[in-house]
Amino acid sequence: MAQKIAVLGAGSWGTALALNCARADEHSTVFLWGHNAAHIKALQQARVNNQHLPSTPLPDNVHPTDDIAVIYDCDMILLVVPSHAFAETLARIQPYVCRQAIGWAIKGFDKQTNDLLSHTFTTQFPDTPFAIIAGPSFAKEVAAGLPTAITVAGSTLAFANDFANFLHNEQMRTYTTDDVIGAQIGGSLKNVIAIAAGISDGLGFGANTRAAIITRGLHEIARLGAASGARNETLMGLSGLGDLLLTCTDDLSRNRRFGLLLGQGYDTQSACAEIGQTVEGVHTAIEATQYAHRHHVRAPITNLIEQLIRGTLSIEAAKQALLSHYPKPETE
Ligand SMILES: NC(=O)c1ccc[n+]([C@@H]2O[C@H](COP(=O)([O-])OP(=O)(O)OC[C@H]3O[C@@H](n4cnc5c(N)ncnc54)[C@H](O)[C@@H]3O)[C@@H](O)[C@H]2O)c1
Numbered sequence: 001m002a003q004k005i006a007v008l009g010a011g012s013w014g015t016a017l018a019l020n021c022a023r024a025d026e027h028s029t030v031f032l033w034g035h036n037a038a039h040i041k042a043l044q045q046a047r048v049n050n051q052h053l054p055s056t057p058l059p060d061n062v063h064p065t066d067d068i069a070v071i072y073d074c075d076m077i078l079l080v081v082p083s084h085a086f087a088e089t090l091a092r093i094q095p096y097v098c099r100q101a102i103g104w105a106i107k108g109f110d111k112q113t114n115d116l117l118s119h120t121f122t123t124q125f126p127d128t129p130f131a132i133i134a135g136p137s138f139a140k141e142v143a144a145g146l147p148t149a150i151t152v153a154g155s156t157l158a159f160a161n162d163f164a165n166f167l168h169n170e171q172m173r174t175y176t177t178d179d180v181i182g183a184q185i186g187g188s189l190k191n192v193i194a195i196a197a198g199i200s201d202g203l204g205f206g207a208n209t210r211a212a213i214i215t216r217g218l219h220e221i222a223r224l225g226a227a228s229g230a231r232n233e234t235l236m237g238l239s240g241l242g243d244l245l246l247t248c249t250d251d252l253s254r255n256r257r258f259g260l261l262l263g264q265g266y267d268t269q270s271a272c273a274e275i276g277q278t279v280e281g282v283h284t285a286i287e288a289t290q291y292a293h294r295h296h297v298r299a300p301i302t303n304l305i306e307q308l309i310r311g312t313l314s315i316e317a318a319k320q321a322l323l324s325h326y327p328k329p330e331t332e
């Protein structure tokens with residue numbers, strides 16, 4: 001039977017995932033909800049997201065809307081707003097949630113609680129199954145129909161498998177897991193490490209330094225993952241190592257580009273303005289610093305980025321900190 005799908009968040013990733021779902025089944029109806037009425041009107045008229053993905057027209061079965069009530073008789077709801085809007089969007093959908101399968105494709109922490117988004121979700125929707133989309137996936141490439149592999153992490157493996165069916169098609173390969181903690185830790189922290197890799201490149205350091213940051217970043221992610229109950233195999237998979245590699249090494253990444261700008265002397269505000277889209281790592285560095293502290297985990301790269309973002313550390317001091325390390329065992 002033809003499915004009804006609601007993608008909430010009409011930015012780059014929401015639009016790309018709406019395109020993907022619409023292509024997966026041309027008989028499906030895909031609502032693309034956005035909170036900005038003027039933007040939605042422009043989408044309805046132009047049939048292309050000129051603000052975020054200008055080169056890919058919307059197929060006929062994608063329907064931009066600013067009416068959240070459309071979710072009421074949908075089969076699936078996929079939240080793709082920035083992490084800072086996650087809790088507010090859950091509150092928005094609450095009156096209309098009945099039998100729909102719910103998931104999100106957001107990489108970040110809750111800005112109020114500095115905790116994982118799954119914690120926010122289960123607080124608001126106890127006993128409701130959920131799925132999380134993670135893994136190396138630039139919106140632009142998904143919109144262009146380039147082959148991509150993602151992780152679908154579900155609160156149960158059976159739910160992850162069901163949810164993956166909404167997304168899986170010839171261009172989009174899905175791998176399922178029930179390690180929702182691992183998928184969130186890997187997916188969120190890689191943005192912070194990508195900022196560090198960008199800074200290093202922006203400062204003029206070379207490939208050796210970048211490789212060191214990626215590897216030590218992976219250690220940091222693994223330490224935080226272990227303390228949170230994540231499985232190491234998840235962190236070494238698409239949602240961890242896979243996304244870390246993608247984001248640290250390719251200039252399509254906004255987090256990496258943000259870091260490049262910091263390394264070239266921009267401050268946080270001017271670098272964010274220059275990127276002009278969501279840079280999740282800016283928030284995650286701050287929230288993950290609190291999270292790591294709460295879990296008694298050492299997170300030196302995250303701490304460094306947090307201080308740079310807050311402006312309590314200069315780029316010169318960060319450079320010195322990067323260079324001034326005492327010998328220690330690689331396992332630490
Ligand atoms: N773009 C990608 O390639 C990509 C890939 C994977 C995951 N993600 C993740 O997807 C999430 C969304 O990022 P994006 O790339 O779509 O960002 P984006 O900057 O392209 O778009 C964000 C959208 O969210 C909207 N928005 C802002 N505040 C809102 C609110 N309070 N309520 C509802 N909508 C609001 C904005 O109007 C904008 O349309 C992030 O967590 C990001 O890490 C992005």
Ligand SMILES: O=P(O)(O)OC[C@H](O)CO
Nearest residue numbers: 135136137138253254255
């Ligand atoms: O552009 P970024 O840095 O937000 O990265 C986008 C995706 O998370 C890549 O998987």
